Amino acid sequence: MALSRARARRARGLLVYPIYQLGLISFFQYTQAQVSGGEPTTFRGFANYTELFGDPQFWQVLLATMLFAAACVVSTLVVGCALAVLLTRVRAVPRLALMLAALGAWATPAVTGSTVWLFLFDPDFGPVNRMLGLGDHSWTYGRISAFFLVLLEVVWCSFPFVMVTVYAGIRAVPAEVLEAASLDGASQWRVWRSVLAPMLRPILVVVTIQSVIWDFKVFTQIYVMTNGGGIAGQNLVLNVYAYQQAFASSQYSLGSAIGVVMLLILLAVTLVYLRLLRRQGEEL
Numbered sequence: 523m524a525l526s527r528a529r530a531r532r533a534r535g536l537l538v539y540p541i542y543q544l545g546l547i548s549f550f551q552y553t554q555a556q557v558s559g560g561e562p563t564t565f566r567g568f569a570n571y572t573e574l575f576g577d578p579q580f581w582q583v584l585l586a587t588m589l590f591a592a593a594c595v596v597s598t599l600v601v602g603c604a605l606a607v608l609l610t611r612v613r614a615v616p617r618l619a620l621m622l623a624a625l626g627a628w629a630t631p632a633v634t635g636s637t638v639w640l641f642l643f644d645p646d647f648g649p650v651n652r653m654l655g656l657g658d659h660s661w662t663y664g665r666i667s668a669f670f671l672v673l674l675e676v677v678w679c680s681f682p683f684v685m686v687t688v689y690a691g692i693r694a695v696p697a698e699v700l701e702a703a704s705l706d707g708a709s710q711w712r713v714w715r716s717v718l719a720p721m722l723r724p725i726l727v728v729v730t731i732q733s734v735i736w737d738f739k740v741f742t743q744i745y746v747m748t749n750g751g752g753i754a755g756q757n758l759v760l761n762v763y764a765y766q767q768a769f770a771s772s773q774y775s776l777g778s779a780i781g782v783v784m785l786l787i788l789l790a791v792t793l794v795y796l797r798l799l800r801r802q803g804e805e806l
Contacts, residue, residue, distance in 0.1 A: 541785065547778040554772035570779045579755070580763070580780075587738065587759040590669055594737035597677045599730065602684025607714065609689045621686075628682035632742035639675040640747055662748055665756040672743050672757070680736060684729045691725040692718060727799055731792055738788055741765065760784050 548571070550556075551564040574580050605624070609617050627635070643650050645658040662668045695718065703713045719726065741761040748757040751766065758766075760780060768777025 544778050544781050544785075547775055548782050550775055552775040552778070557772075557774070566775070570775045571783075574776060574779050574783070579758075583755075583758045583760055583763045586669075586757075590673070590759060591734065591738040591740070594673055594676045594680070594740070595730065595733045597673060598680045598684055598733050598737070599726075601677055602681040602729070603688050603714075605681065605685045606688035606692060607710070607718075609685070610692055624682035624685055627678055628680075630679060632679065633746055635679050636675055636743050636746040639671065639678070643671055663753065665752065668748050668752055668757045672740075672747050675743050675747065676737060676740060680733065683732070687725055687729050688722060691722045695721055723799065727796070731795065734791055734795075735788055738791075739784060 549565060549567060551566050555561040556563050605620065609620060612620070630638075640662075642648050643661045645651060645660045651657065651659055661671045699717060699721075700713065703717050708716070739761050740759060744751065744757060744759050744762050745765070751758040751762050761784070764777045764780035764784070767773045767780060
């Protein structure tokens with residue numbers, strides 16, 4: 523018992539200490555000069571946050587991040603849930619093939635997957651442009667098309683988690699319930715909306731929150747596929763913006779402030795979502 527408590531304390535320390543350091547740096551002047559020890563660290567209070575919130579680019583990047591993350595979450599949930607239902611309708615061999623293909627996409631490193639998708643949509647050698655007859659159209663040149671291309675890659679590497687989790691939940695639903703709904707003449711959409719979705723609510727909560735956290739802090743796909751944020755920063759999201767401030771500009775305190783803002787946003791979204799679901803459960 524004492525050993526398990528000690529391990530729990532160490533685990534909490536490993537989780538809390540990085541957050542503590544992140545918040546601490548955000549209240550100081552911490553640039554390359556302070557890192558190298560050339561100048562003393564100066565306490566700035568909320569000056570870093572004032573500077574950050576006074577920057578119009580921050581608000582533009584924040585809005586773009588929220589819209590992009592929302593699109594990724596919705597698309598991932600739709601694709602994952604649809605394929606989970608499909609898995610319950612096909613035979614063993616197609617089901618196994620789909621599962622293996624999905625797990626292969628899930629296991630692919632983000633850098634590798636991003637590079638493959640860039641090749642598929644390459645204006646000179648990519649097969650997608652040839653199939654669609656788009657010639658040398660560059661998908662990464664336009665702001666919307668670049669975000670759309672990254673969204674496809676994010677959904678491709680994220681939907682397997684939703685699919686496998688929801689499929690496991692569907693398999694746990696008693697067969698008699700689904701048979702009764704079919705005998706009553708309910709369509710597939712009605713079965714999902716009125717029978718499966720309410721019974722799978724705890725699972726859907728988990729996959730939704732996970733998707734929100736993953737998609738809100740996307741970094742690798744944006745950085746690789748748009749070459750660091752797109753032309754003139756048109757495809758920046760908060761994680762890439764924080765990287766540019768912290769490491770490209772050596773403004774580590776501003777980068778830490780962005781990280782704290784991201785943490786608070788994700789915490790607020792998670793708490794609000796859980797509260798809404800709890801209220802819906804009480805009403806039911």
